[in-house]
Amino acid sequence: MTDVVENHKVVSHQQWLAERTALLAKEKELTRLRDELSQQRRELPWERVDKEYVFDGSQGPQTLADLFGKCSQLIVYHFMFAPDWDAGCKHCSFWADNFNGIDVHLKHRDVSFVAISRAPFSKIEAYKKRMGWSFTWLSSFRNDFNYDYQASFRPEEMAAGAVFYNYTKQTMDIAEREGVSVFYKDPRGTIFHTYSSHARGIDMLNCAYNYLDLAPKGRDEDDLNFTQAWVSRHDEYKD
Numbered sequence: 001m002t003d004v005v006e007n008h009k010v011v012s013h014q015q016w017l018a019e020r021t022a023l024l025a026k027e028k029e030l031t032r033l034r035d036e037l038s039q040q041r042r043e044l045p046w047e048r049v050d051k052e053y054v055f056d057g058s059q060g061p062q063t064l065a066d067l068f069g070k071c072s073q074l075i076v077y078h079f080m081f082a083p084d085w086d087a088g089c090k091h092c093s094f095w096a097d098n099f100n101g102i103d104v105h106l107k108h109r110d111v112s113f114v115a116i117s118r119a120p121f122s123k124i125e126a127y128k129k130r131m132g133w134s135f136t137w138l139s140s141f142r143n144d145f146n147y148d149y150q151a152s153f154r155p156e157e158m159a160a161g162a163v164f165y166n167y168t169k170q171t172m173d174i175a176e177r178e179g180v181s182v183f184y185k186d187p188r189g190t191i192f193h194t195y196s197s198h199a200r201g202i203d204m205l206n207c208a209y210n211y212l213d214l215a216p217k218g219r220d221e222d223d224l225n226f227t228q229a230w231v232s233r234h235d236e237y238k239d
Contacts, residue, residue, distance in 0.1 A: 005216055046184065046192035053145045056121040057138040064145075064183070064191060067138070071112040074183040077205070078151030080176040081117035081124065083141060088117065088127050090233045092178055097234055098207040099135040116140050118152055118176070130235070149196055151179045166198040178202060 011019070053064045068074045079096065080089035088096075096115065103113045114136040117124055121139040128137055146152035153163045153175050163172040179198040185191050203209060212219050221227050 049191040055138040078179040081119040
């Protein structure tokens with residue numbers, strides 16, 4: 001990215017305005033395409049959730065139905081935090097730094113938001129306090145929820161090289177992965193799974209990344225050993 005910044009083309013205001021206006025046309029096209037894709041996402045068929053899940057949280061045991069509260073829609077962020085880990089995933093923590101406060105706004109559009117991990121609730125609560133987060137975060141330690149929605153993988157699946165993640169069979173060297181799942185509860189209390197996304201499908205949930213995409217250097221990750229190699233928990237950065 002150094003060459004992109006140091007050797008970047010510099011033009012007059014008139015030429016800059018002309019090129020910026022040309023790009024605006026493409027941005028508007030992308031916005032329209034995104035709106036169309038969002039509509040197609042909402043039009044996907046649903047699947048009924050017949051399995052009973054009970055989670056551990058600050059209010060004690062809660063069913064999946066309980067997590068909706070007074071809302072008919074529920075969004076779940078699958079936060080990578082295995083039972084034997086001492087802290088939550090630093091990359092999921094990067095995403096979670098964007099979650100504080102959004103639940104108030106989402107509830108005004110009939111949406112409840114929670115995070116769910118397999119770690120015991122005591123570990124979740126301690127880490128949540130350390131990070132200074134306020135969003136609802138529950139444990140699926142006693143149920144199969146994260147397994148059923150492609151966010152966690154059993155040892156035998158990993159050993160067989162047949163993990164189903166992001167809608168394809170693939171090898172996996174870690175038992176936890178990131179994702180988001182969406183549910184709807186009808187007036188009779190029946191719950192439906194409406195959507196799930198994983199891997200880069202959750203990019204749009206990270207406000208910081210969207211800001212970086214506006215900057216001259218972008219995400220500036222091309223020369224790193226792996227994407228997000230620069231990321232630390234917000235209390236672990238050196239400066």
